[in-house]
Amino acid sequence: MDGIAIKVDSVSKTFKLPLEKQSSVKSAFVNVFQPNKGYEVQKALSGISFEVKKGEFFGVVGRNGSGKSTLLKLMAGIYTPSAGSVVVDGKLTPFIELGVGFNPELTGRENVYLNGALLGFNRKEMQAMYKDIVDFAELERFMDQKLKNYSSGMQVRLAFSIAIQAKSDILLFDEVLAVGDAAFQRKCYSVFKNLKQSGVTVILVTHDMSNVEKFCDRVLVMEGGKVLGVASSADAIGEYSRLNLSGPSSVSGANRWGSGEIAVESVHAPKKKTLEEVYHYGSSMEIDIILKRHMDHKNTPIIVGLGFVDENGTTIAGPNTIQKPNLWKASKLKYILPNVRFAPGEYTLTVSVYDPELTSPYDFLDRYYKFSVVSDKQVHGLVGLDGEWINGRK
Amino acid sequence: MIGIPGHVFSKKNRALLAELVRTDFKLRYQGSILGYAWSLLRPLMIFIILYVVFVKFLKIGTGVPHFPVYLLLGIVIWNFFNEMTVQSLGSIVGRGDLIRKIRIPRWIIVLSSSISALINLFLNLIVVAFFLYINHVDLLKTAFYFPLLLLEVYVFALGLSLYLSAAFVKFRDIGYIWEVVLQAGFYLTPILYPLARITNLTFQKLIMLNPMAQAIQDARYSTITHQSPTIYQVFNGGWYRFTPFFIVIVVFLGGLAYFRKESKYFAENI
Numbered sequence: 058m059d060g061i062a063i064k065v066d067s068v069s070k071t072f073k074l075p076l077e078k079q080s081s082v083k084s085a086f087v088n089v090f091q092p093n094k095g096y097e098v099q100k101a102l103s104g105i106s107f108e109v110k111k112g113e114f115f116g117v118v119g120r121n122g123s124g125k126s127t128l129l130k131l132m133a134g135i136y137t138p139s140a141g142s143v144v145v146d147g148k149l150t151p152f153i154e155l156g157v158g159f160n161p162e163l164t165g166r167e168n169v170y171l172n173g174a175l176l177g178f179n180r181k182e183m184q185a186m187y188k189d190i191v192d193f194a195e196l197e198r199f200m201d202q203k204l205k206n207y208s209s210g211m212q213v214r215l216a217f218s219i220a221i222q223a224k225s226d227i228l229l230f231d232e233v234l235a236v237g238d239a240a241f242q243r244k245c246y247s248v249f250k251n252l253k254q255s256g257v258t259v260i261l262v263t264h265d266m267s268n269v270e271k272f273c274d275r276v277l278v279m280e281g282g283k284v285l286g287v288a289s290s291a292d293a294i295g296e297y298s299r300l301n302l303s304g305p306s307s308v309s310g311a312n313r314w315g316s317g318e319i320a321v322e323s324v325h326a327p328k329k330k331t332l333e334e335v336y337h338y339g340s341s342m343e344i345d346i347i348l349k350r351h352m353d354h355k356n357t358p359i360i361v362g363l364g365f366v367d368e369n370g371t372t373i374a375g376p377n378t379i380q381k382p383n384l385w386k387a388s389k390l391k392y393i394l395p396n397v398r399f400a401p402g403e404y405t406l407t408v409s410v411y412d413p414e415l416t417s418p419y420d421f422l423d424r425y426y427k428f429s430v431v432s433d434k435q436v437h438g439l440v441g442l443d444g445e446w447i448n449g450r451k
Numbered sequence: 452m453i454g455i456p457g458h459v460f461s462k463k464n465r466a467l468l469a470e471l472v473r474t475d476f477k478l479r480y481q482g483s484i485l486g487y488a489w490s491l492l493r494p495l496m497i498f499i500i501l502y503v504v505f506v507k508f509l510k511i512g513t514g515v516p517h518f519p520v521y522l523l524l525g526i527v528i529w530n531f532f533n534e535m536t537v538q539s540l541g542s543i544v545g546r547g548d549l550i551r552k553i554r555i556p557r558w559i560i561v562l563s564s565s566i567s568a569l570i571n572l573f574l575n576l577i578v579v580a581f582f583l584y585i586n587h588v589d590l591l592k593t594a595f596y597f598p599l600l601l602l603e604v605y606v607f608a609l610g611l612s613l614y615l616s617a618a619f620v621k622f623r624d625i626g627y628i629w630e631v632v633l634q635a636g637f638y639l640t641p642i643l644y645p646l647a648r649i650t651n652l653t654f655q656k657l658i659m660l661n662p663m664a665q666a667i668q669d670a671r672y673s674t675i676t677h678q679s680p681t682i683y684q685v686f687n688g689g690w691y692r693f694t695p696f697f698i699v700i701v702v703f704l705g706g707l708a709y710f711r712k713e714s715k716y717f718a719e720n721i
Binding site for chain 1: 467469470481551554719
């Protein structure tokens with residue numbers, strides 16, 4: 058165990074989910090005679106193995122239902138693994154939720170001691186920490202008031218203060234950063250930085266890739282109850298955004314209309330049948346558009362337009378051929394985007410074919426094709442810009 | 452490595468136990484004007500009701516010296532047993548929020564509710580002592596055994612509590628079943644009536660096999676009056692007289708084993 062804080066060795070966890078909640082003696086008797094009925098076995102985790110080193114800031118990411126929280130509860134000793142073993146070296150304090158055991162009828166002070174005891178600190182240890190906790194939460198004046206008279210923000214502050222003052226070797230956090238206002242979050246960030254420097258082992262389960270980027274040394278990526286891998290934070294962010302795609306690009310079929318004399322036959326990446334599923338931020342994108350013209354419309358001028366639509370339905374950009382009369386009679390077109398600057402996420406592509414007066418569409422494929430953009434960096438906003446930062450003194 | 456961290460009674464676990472008991476005590480009479488005084492007033496009032504009905508109206512206790520105190524002692528011991536098992540029964544499910552979110556030894560939760568009941572018992576015994584005094588009861592020399600009898604009741608109740616609290620996680624109708632069992636137990640135990648009122652000797656013997664009946668009769672015998680028939684007298688000193696102690700040990704060990712087995716899965720079953 059030298060240098061290893063937590064060793065998870067081929068751990069599996071299955072839950073027996075009663076199809077109809079069996080919590081009466083009668084149904085237990087019924088089940089004696091029909092032992093195989095009434096349960097659905099759900100495999101939450103299978104064959105998980107990894108190690109967390111001492112002093113490491115270890116992230117766990119994965120989509121909803123990938124088994125992150127189950128894994129955390131196993132590490133915390135709340136669940137017992139169905140197979141395999143979890144070995145923890147050092148004092149471990151889990152924060153699945155902040156302020157566990159807080160009682161509204163007790164005063165702030167009493168709640169601090171109660172919460173501390175639940176986290177495994179005796180009264181003496183709590184007395185040593187008490188002042189720091191109250192100072193950090195900025196609640197000196199309220200400590201002798203009942204918790205029910207606190208605002209929810211004050212309660213969260215108090216709970217988080219206890220959590221971060223906890224002198225422990227290993228801390229487990231489950232999405233707890235999602236609480237508090239911006240100022241409090243900044244405070245939390247500085248605490249995390251301090252934790253990182255002080256050599257405490259921290260395990261953070263999160264959805265927020267900016268936290269991963271800022272703090273994590275290594276990241277465990279989970280999918281479907283399995284470990285996809287342990288990677289550096291940059292690789293993990295890329296992996297995570299790939300996971301968030303909702304499957305291969307496909308034609309949805311329902312949202313297409315138009316008179317049909319000139320129709321879109323195919324929209325695809327060069328030498329492919331479809332678009333690429335994934336485009337990397339900053340890479341180039343080429344879209345080939347093949348049209349099928351009816352006999353009578355071989356030379357009918359048309360305008361072809363594209364629409365890049367993000368997850369919220371906002372059209373980020375809409376390039377078209379209005380300014381390119383030489384393409385109005387073409388049947389094969391190509392759109393080249395040398396530098397994809399869409400923020401990472403899922404996109405749909407709208408393709409339209411109109412007459413030059415834009416009166417009515419020959420073919421309109423509304424949000425018809427899917428693709429996504431991934432990046433190993435955070436991109437703020439909807440698109441990246443070509444702008445540049447320079448030293449202002451020059 | 453996983454499971455109960457540290458020793459069973461490590462400093463940490465003792466601190467947690469103390470904190471849970473303290474919280475429970477603070478919250479028990481939250482919002483009531485008389486507060487802790489209710490711990491004394493409640494048994495007193497119940498006693499007055501039973502005294503009026505059974506001693507004054509029905510004249511059940513004639514022939515038993517100091518029958519009012521005799522009655523009170525029985526009620527107090529039974530109430531302790533009743534309160535402790537009922538509170539413990541729901542304790543694990545009631546603390547489900549803790550069990551699902553942090554790692555604490557589960558038995559501490561049952562133990563803390565048992566200690567809350569124990570504190571109440573001692574407050575009630577103050578009331579008993581007061582009546583012993585005003586009834587001019589001379590404490591018998593055998594009163595020395597009284598704490599041991601309380602220990603017996605406590606161990607019995609703890610064994611049942613461990614079993615009930617763990618079973619309640621899976622089967623919620625245990626709560627209703629236990630309510631009925633307690634009601635039956637209350638009348639099958641010679642609390643309100645002297646054992647001598649039951650003339651059928653076989654029934655007397657059967658009744659005295661119940662650890663609660665044995666403990667209550669022995670407690671009365673040891674402190675108030677030797678005119679209270681004990682299991683020793685009922686069985687004329689035969690080996691059967693050890694049955695209640697045997698039951699207590701079996702219930703305790705069985706409860707402990709069942710609780711240990713089930714406690715691993717409390718977090719997912721609640």
